[in-house]
Structure formats: C-alpha cells, structure tokens
Amino acid sequence: MATVELDNIKKRFGGTQVIHGVSTAIEDGEFIVIVGPSGCGKSTLLRMVAGLESVSEGEVRIDGERVNEREPMARDIAMVFQNYALYPHMSVRQNMGYGLKIAGLPKSEIAAKVDEAAALLQLEPYLDRRPRELSGGQRQRVAMGRAIVREPKVFLFDEPLSNLDAKLRVQMRLEIRDLQNRLGITALYVTHDQVEAMTMADRMIVMNAGRAEQIGTPLEVYERPQTLFAAQFIGSPSMNVLDATMQDGVLHLGGATMPAPTTATGKVTVGLRPEHAIADPEGPLSLTVQMGEPLGANTLLHGRIGDGSEAFTISLPGVHHATAGERIAFRVLPENLHFFDPETGARID
Amino acid sequence: MTARDPLVAAAPPLKSGREPAPGMVEKRGRSLWLSHAVMILGVLIVFFPIWLAFVASTVTQSEIIRPPMPVWPGDQFFINYKNALFSGVNVPVATMLMNSLIMAIGIAVGKIIISLLSAFAIVYFRFPGKTIFFWLIFLTLMLPVEVRIVPTYEVVAGFGMLNSYSGLIFPLIASATATFLFRQFFMTIPDELAEAARVDGAGPMRFFWDILVPMSRTNVAALFVILFIYGWNQYLWPLLITTDPEMNTIVMGLKQMFPSGDDFAHWPTIMATSILAMIPPVIVVISMQKLFIRGLVDSEK
Numbered sequence: 174m175a176t177v178e179l180d181n182i183k184k185r186f187g188g189t190q191v192i193h194g195v196s197t198a199i200e201d202g203e204f205i206v207i208v209g210p211s212g213c214g215k216s217t218l219l220r221m222v223a224g225l226e227s228v229s230e231g232e233v234r235i236d237g238e239r240v241n242e243r244e245p246m247a248r249d250i251a252m253v254f255q256n257y258a259l260y261p262h263m264s265v266r267q268n269m270g271y272g273l274k275i276a277g278l279p280k281s282e283i284a285a286k287v288d289e290a291a292a293l294l295q296l297e298p299y300l301d302r303r304p305r306e307l308s309g310g311q312r313q314r315v316a317m318g319r320a321i322v323r324e325p326k327v328f329l330f331d332e333p334l335s336n337l338d339a340k341l342r343v344q345m346r347l348e349i350r351d352l353q354n355r356l357g358i359t360a361l362y363v364t365h366d367q368v369e370a371m372t373m374a375d376r377m378i379v380m381n382a383g384r385a386e387q388i389g390t391p392l393e394v395y396e397r398p399q400t401l402f403a404a405q406f407i408g409s410p411s412m413n414v415l416d417a418t419m420q421d422g423v424l425h426l427g428g429a430t431m432p433a434p435t436t437a438t439g440k441v442t443v444g445l446r447p448e449h450a451i452a453d454p455e456g457p458l459s460l461t462v463q464m465g466e467p468l469g470a471n472t473l474l475h476g477r478i479g480d481g482s483e484a485f486t487i488s489l490p491g492v493h494h495a496t497a498g499e500r501i502a503f504r505v506l507p508e509n510l511h512f513f514d515p516e517t518g519a520r521i522d
Numbered sequence: 523m524t525a526r527d528p529l530v531a532a533a534p535p536l537k538s539g540r541e542p543a544p545g546m547v548e549k550r551g552r553s554l555w556l557s558h559a560v561m562i563l564g565v566l567i568v569f570f571p572i573w574l575a576f577v578a579s580t581v582t583q584s585e586i587i588r589p590p591m592p593v594w595p596g597d598q599f600f601i602n603y604k605n606a607l608f609s610g611v612n613v614p615v616a617t618m619l620m621n622s623l624i625m626a627i628g629i630a631v632g633k634i635i636i637s638l639l640s641a642f643a644i645v646y647f648r649f650p651g652k653t654i655f656f657w658l659i660f661l662t663l664m665l666p667v668e669v670r671i672v673p674t675y676e677v678v679a680g681f682g683m684l685n686s687y688s689g690l691i692f693p694l695i696a697s698a699t700a701t702f703l704f705r706q707f708f709m710t711i712p713d714e715l716a717e718a719a720r721v722d723g724a725g726p727m728r729f730f731w732d733i734l735v736p737m738s739r740t741n742v743a744a745l746f747v748i749l750f751i752y753g754w755n756q757y758l759w760p761l762l763i764t765t766d767p768e769m770n771t772i773v774m775g776l777k778q779m780f781p782s783g784d785d786f787a788h789w790p791t792i793m794a795t796s797i798l799a800m801i802p803p804v805i806v807v808i809s810m811q812k813l814f815i816r817g818l819v820d821s822e823k
Binding site: 223224225244245246250251252254255256258259260261262271272275276319323 | 712714715717718719720721722723724728732733736737
C-alpha cells in the first residue's frame with residue numbers, strides 16, 4: 174500500500190523526447206488507468222515507474238521516497254506483462270514463488286504464500302503444470318499470482334488483457350478490479366482500450382503523444398473532456414467533431430442555429446456525442462443516413478449532417494429501420510455540446 | 523465384379539477397420555517399398571566398409587593378407603581387442619581413448635560454457651564496443667584452425683602446454699559458431715522475460731543460471747553432440763602438439779599405427795582400434811539424441 178507521485182516525468186531516447194512532462198499524485202489504494210493510442214508513451218511511463226526504463230528528467234516517488242535510481246526489486250513493485258512473461262521451464266508454483274526464492278524466504282513460507290495466492294486466484298489444480306499447459310486466462314492468472322505473492326506496494330499492469338478473447342477479457346477485467354479492491358494495493362494499469370479504462374479506473378490518465386491530455390475520473394473525462402483528443406478517445410462510438418461558428422451567443426452548426434451556453438466566439442470546434450442526439454421531427458439538426466448498425470439496445474446511424482459533407486454518427490435507443498438516403502431530424506441539449514479551440518484543441522467553457 | 527471395378531474402388535471402404543481402400547494399398551505399398559529399398563541400399567553402402575573393418579578386427583594377420591579378403595568374422599575377436607586395448611602398437615588404445623575422451627569432453631563443455639557466456643554478454647548487456655566485439659567473434663568464424671595453427675603453436679609452446687590436456691583443449695575452446703547460435707536463440711527469448719526476472723529481483727547471473735541456461739538445454743544437448751564429435755575427430759592439432767605417445771589421441775594414434783617405411787602393419791589391431799575409436803561418438807550420439815528429442819518434445823511455448 175503506497176502512494177505514487179510522478180513529478181514532471183520526461184523521457185528522451187537519444188534526441189527524441191517521448192514523454193513531455195507528466196505529473197500526477199496517486200493515492201493509496203487507487204486504481205489508475207493510463208489510456209491512449211499506441212505509441213503515445215503510456216507503456217514507457219509505466220516502465221519508468223517500474224524501473225525498467227530510466228527517467229530522463231523529473232522524479233518518481235513511491236511513498237514519498239525518490240526511487241529514480243532504484244532497481245525494480247528495490248522499488249517494491251510487481252508487474253504483469255502483456256505476454257505474461259512466465260518462465261516457460263518452471264511450474265506454476267515455481268513461477269509464482271521465484272521472486273520470494275530470490276528474496277531468500279524459507280521454503281515453507283514461500284509454499285504458504287503461493288498456496289494462499291493460488292487459492293485466491295483459483296489456481297490450485299494447476300500448481301504443478303507448466304505455463305504452456307495452461308490456457309490464456311489461466312496464464313494471465315498465474316502472472317497475477319506472481320505479482321500478488323510478493324505483496325508489493327504497487328501493482329503495474331502493462332496491457333494485461335490484450336491477448337485474451339473478448340469474453341474472457343470482460344471476466345478478467347472484473348476479477349482484476351475485484352482483487353485490487355480486496356487487497357487494497359495501489360495499481361497502475363496501461364491499456365489502449367477505452368472501455369477498460371472507463372470500467373476499471375478510479376481515475377484515468379488520457380495520454381497522447383507523450384503528454385497527459387487529461388487526468389480525472391472516467392465520468393469527468395467523459396462529461397467534461399479537457400481537450401479534443403480526450404473527447405474523441407473516450408466514449409464509443411467516438412464523439413462527432415464539427416467546425417462551427419459562434420455569433421452573439423448563437424451557434425451556427427450544419428446549416429442550423431441554436432443557442433449555446435459558452436464563452437467562445439468566432440470559429441469553434443464543436444463536439445457532440447452520438448448518444449446525446451435525441452430524435453425529434455422538430456429538431457434543428459438532421460442526418461442524411463448512409464448506413465445503419467443495429468446493435469439491439471441501440472442503433473448507430475452513420476451519415477452526413479444536414480446538407481453538408483461532414484461525416485456524422487448518431488446513436489438512437491432501440492431499433493430503427495432507417496434506409497439509406499433517409500433524413501432524420503434530431504436535437505441536442507445545449508449542455509451536451511462541447512466547445513474546443515480549433516487551434517489548440519483546448520476546451521472552452 | 524472385380525476389385526478393379528471403378529464403382530467398388532470409389533465406394534467408401536466398408537471394412538475400413540480391417541483393410542484400407544483398395545487403390546490406396548497399391549499406391550502406398552509401392553512407394554513404401556521403394557523408399558525402404560533405397561534407404562536399405564544406402565545403409566548397406568555406408569555400412570559395408572565398417573563391416574569389413576569389423577571383420578578384419580576378428581581374424582588373424584595372415585588371413586587378412588591372403589586374398590580373397592574374408593567377409594565373415596573370424597574367432598580372434600577377444601585376442602585382437604585385448605591386444606589393442608592394453609598393448610596397442612605404440613601405446614595402449616585404452617590410454618588414447620582416455621586422452622580423446624578428456625579432450626573431446628573438455629572442448630565440448632568448454633565451448634558451450636564460453637559461448638553461452640559470450641552470447642549472454644552480447645545479447646543482454648550494453649557496453650562500449652559491443653558491436654565490434656560481436657563482429658570480431660563473427661570474423662573468427664571465417665578462420666579455420668589451420669590458418670592460425672602456427673601462431674597458436676607458438677603461444678601454446680610459450681606457455682609450456684605441449685603434451686598436456688590444457689594444450690589440447692584450450693586453443694580449440696573458443697567457438698564463434700556456438701556463440702552465434704546461442705545469440706540467435708537468446709534474441710528469440712522475449713525481453714519481458716528478462717524484465718520479469720528483474721522485477722522478481724534476479725541479478726544478471728541469477729537470470730542467466732535460473733532462466734537462460736535451463737531454457738537453452740535443448741540447444742546445449744544438440745551442440746554437445748556436434749562439438750563432442752568435433753573434438754573427438756581433431757587430428758592436425760593433437761598431431762602437432764603431442765610428441766609423447768602417452769598423450770596421443772585415438773584419431774591421430776590410429777594414423778601413427780600405420781607403418782612407416784618397410785615395417786609391416788598389424789591390421790587386426792589397427793582395425794580393432796578403428797572400431798573402438800568409433801564407439802564413444804556413437805554412444806554420445808545415441809544417448810544425447812534421446813535427451814535431445816525429449817528436450818524438443820518438452821519444449822517451451
């Protein structure tokens with residue numbers, strides 16, 4: 174159990190800077206998800222916390238102590254890797270106990286701890302098997318078990334679920350969250366999957382091109398995205414983005430006008446989540462349907478907004494049988510409009 | 523209706539449990555016999571000289587010299603082999619076998635240890651001149667022993683290692699091939715494994731012993747077979763640096779049993795020695811082959 178502080182962390186590989194100063198304070202027992210597209214530096218950030226990658230500038234503190242120069246082992250962290258990184262020639266029991274064996278614990282104590290972790294993860298029947306005799310989900314559990322037996326201060330997860338099938342992923346998501354809750358160990362979790370981020374995080378760090386675009390609870394990020402990138406990355410299907418103009422408190426958007434509560438003036442970028450469209454024959458906005466995707470609980474309609482050529486998607490509850498070329502009128506509540514600076518992508522309230 | 527009837531041939535084999543479909547047997551049978559015949563012929567051609575050597579080692583000298591040469595074993599087996607093993611021509615064959623064994627095992631084990639360690643250094647450590655060192659090792663691949671034999675002899679002689687096991691083993695112990703092989707193997711091991719070991723608190727040597735070496739055991743087994751035979755078959759180097767018959771290895775010793783000038787050769791002893799010289803490599807191949815295959819079956823992933 175510990176706090177983790179990142180103080181203006183930067184990373185350079187040779188001349189190229191990949192992390193441009195990330196700062197955050199993670200509280201004891203918090204589950205933090207670092208989310209972003211591939212290549213945004215999220216794994217690098219995690220590896221710097223782990224001690225597998227050196228920190229070019231800034232400071233990593235675990236429990237208030239600077240750990241920049243410490244080996245991973247000395248930082249008291251445990252890490253779960255994307256490909257599990259189980260030792261192929263060792264049994265599950267040996268895999269889980271290897272760290273303790275190196276730490277020099279007596280055999281009986283190692284066995285007790287491994288048994289305890291195995292019970293927690295329902296791995297008891299597999300303790301004497303080799304990793305290759307296990308399924309993906311079981312390997313994942315062994316990797317978790319290896320992290321748990323160490324009783325570390327911080328858990329680090331590097332895309333641990335990306336090699337599992339969709340159904341198992343949902344199940345393991347819940348298991349990991351539940352386990353972390355019960356053990357109360359601070360966790361940092363890297364993923365590119367925004368659903369994982371939304372469902373698992375106490376707070377998430379949305380990263381893009383080596384910068385933390387936004388740090389906040391999932392609902393904060395969803396409801397008040399601080400940047401255009403965060404707005405489009407979180408939420409599925411992703412937010413519609415349109416160029417529009419604000420004039421005298423009135424928004425000109427897609428050939429329609431509506432009052433809007435914002436301080437922005439002139440050219441603005443407007444964000445509109447598909448699920449916030451309300452079908453209304455009297456609505457000021459309309460969609461020329463090109464394609465429909467019925468998902469059961471709701472229907473996604475892809476098309477062009479108004480008479481324009483800009484792609485737009487709306488999500489309507491229930492089943493809609495829309496044909497191509499059909500026009501559907503809809504409206505949006507003013508509080509569901511998001512305004513961004515077209516130059517910087519920063520949110521305008 | 524005959525078996526040639528296309529309808530019958532095309533019909534699903536009703537009695538498939540007992541006999542395969544008609545057309546199949548013929549076709550498979552023919553190619554099966556053909557391939558076996560070719561293989562048996564090949565084995566006979568390769569085995570025939572060995573058989574002749576064995577026959578020659580079980581008869582008397584006069585029987586060999588008098589044509590035609592015998593093709594069936596005689597009754598001198600024990601006498602000839604006892605003579606070879608314990609008296610030999612210059613030195614007892616048992617001594618030469620022991621020398622060869624020490625040299626071959628020394629070379630094989632030494633090469634494996636050194637190449638494992640150097641591959642470990644090249645793959646897992648960042649140090650100045652790493653690439654240069656790698657290419658230097660790689661470059662030695664292109665230089666056979668014969669090219670550097672004179673300077674090597676100088677060095678060994680300078681160290682006073684003539685007529686010694688260390689002189690036989692050390693100059694041959696570095697292996698670019700094995701280093702290269704282990705390097706390639708280590709590079710296929712995911713980086714995460716090294717990182718997981720680091721997170722578990724394993725230092726570099728711990729990682730080497732606990733993870734890399736056990737994971738390499740199939741490669742080690744395969745290399746041991748190859749390198750043992752390489753060491754066993756060394757001829758030129760032992761010939762150069764051993765002048766004391768007590769230090770002769772079997773392969774060079776065999777050649778030295780041949781008469782020089784007008785001496786006559788004692789063929790039964792020489793042939794018994796050849797057969798004896800063949801046995802240890804065969805044992806190594808057969809026993810390690812089992813381990814090697816078990817290693818492959820057990821293999822990781």
